[in-house]
Amino acid sequence: MAAHGFVAVVGARVLPEQVASQVADVVGFFLSRGWGVGSGGARGADAFALEAVLAAGPAACARSVVFLPGAVGGAPGGALGSFAGRGGSVVPGSGAGRAALLGRSRRLARASAGVVAFLWGPSRGSVFTVREAIRAGKPAAVVVAGGGAALP
DSSP: OOOOOEEEEEEOTTOOGGGHHHHHHHHHHHHHTTOEEEEOOOSTHHHHHHHHHHHHOHHHHHTOEEEOSSOOOSSOOHHHHHHHHTTOEEEOOOSOHHHHHHHHHHHHHHHSSOEEEEEETTOHHHHHHHHHHHHTTOOEEEEEEETTOOOO
16 A cells, blocks of 8 residues: 555653553554654654554654654664664754744644644643644644643
8 A cells, every 4th residue: 555645643741651552553543554654753642653653663664754853963762763773754853942842843743644642631732733733734633631631
């Protein structure tokens, strides 16, 4: 099956480990249909998405992407290094602080075919990413996973 581009799977940095299987299910759904998966490279939901892509193998990595808020300092390590080593695309950002994080989220939302976000607590960055996708005319879905999260 030919790849269609990628769907961003993002969410709260504090998303608990018990929600990782739900993130993996969403990732698996898109990968099984020829889509790649994009994430923002953060901990929590983004890390769970990256782990699911890695578990799916090199073909899944090759059609997936991680957008970073800043420059990549040297060769990436850990899961990100494994992802890049299996053909995954790592897109560095520029700048620092909040502006870099928002820029990363904006680029990810605009480059994706759509966004699925897992909210836990306020999840301000994830809500920003969803809003950017909607502004760009992309479909967006939100999973209110808990932690007092609510739709904005």
